[in-house]
Amino acid sequence: MSGQTILATPTEALPEIGSFIPLPEGKRLLDSILANARWVDRTLAERSNRYVQPIPCAILIDPSGRYGLFRRVEAARSDLSRHVTLIVGGHIDQPSRAAPFAALVAETLRRELREEVGLNHVGAMDMVGVVTDRTTAAGARHVGIVHRIRVPEGRLKARADEEFALRSKYSGTFFDAVSLARVYPQFDAWSVLLFEHVISPGFHSASHLRRQLELPLATENESRPDDVATRQRTLGPRSRRRKGAA
Helix, strand or coil, X not given: CCCCEEEEEEHHHCCCCCCEEECCHHHHHHHHHHCCCEEEEHHHHHHCCCEEEEEEEEEEECCCCCEEEEEECCCCCXXXXXXXXXXXXXXXXXXXXXXXXXXXXXXXXXHHHHHHHCCCCCCCCEEEEEEECCCCHHHHCEXXXXXXXXXXXXXXXXXXXXXXXXXXXXXXXXXXXXXXHHHHHHECHHHHHHHHHHHCCCCCCCCHHHHHHHCCCCCCCCCCCCCCCCCCCEECCHHHCCCCCC
16 A cells, blocks of 8 residues: 555546536535545555545646646556646645645645645635546546636746656646647647636537547657646544544
């Protein structure tokens, strides 16, 4: 086991869907997911189809209205490997003391933004919906709690080399919607859904999956040019859950 304990919920709590669910429907879905949430070892949750892991995550917007992109490393989860993503986020770790779920989500987002992209000061976190992907086993074990966060500058420095290809021109650079459409074939599943439903509603390419297979993904060595411009339930330590919970 990993020794890291994260929030997870039984798979049966998630309906058979695979899409972006906006508010208020997304909030109701999140409530149902959290109804039976418990603290589970991360290794067990990642390997088992019994659990779904809520992932607080964010799409980042600069003052010009452009969106931040990042290139995943080859060693990332199989369904994310080498793809371009709009998302920064992570698991909800078990706290040392009981805390409301909303506070855990906010703290997770602050931690991930600080550790992965060096963003130490985070403004308003506006939840826009919930994203799910049931096309792969790994994807089906996660559900994204998506927020929109505005950042003060149009460039960030990716720091988490276990997550992102640091030298990629897509890691920490911001693009407008037109430019994002050109990168769309290289998006991971969650980014595809967010682009289609949040950033550019109505945009859709029926041949996306076929083109994604045909277009080679750039390597981790692609250079980055210097000029490229819920439910308020208290969740506490494992000792507070009922006897027999996983």
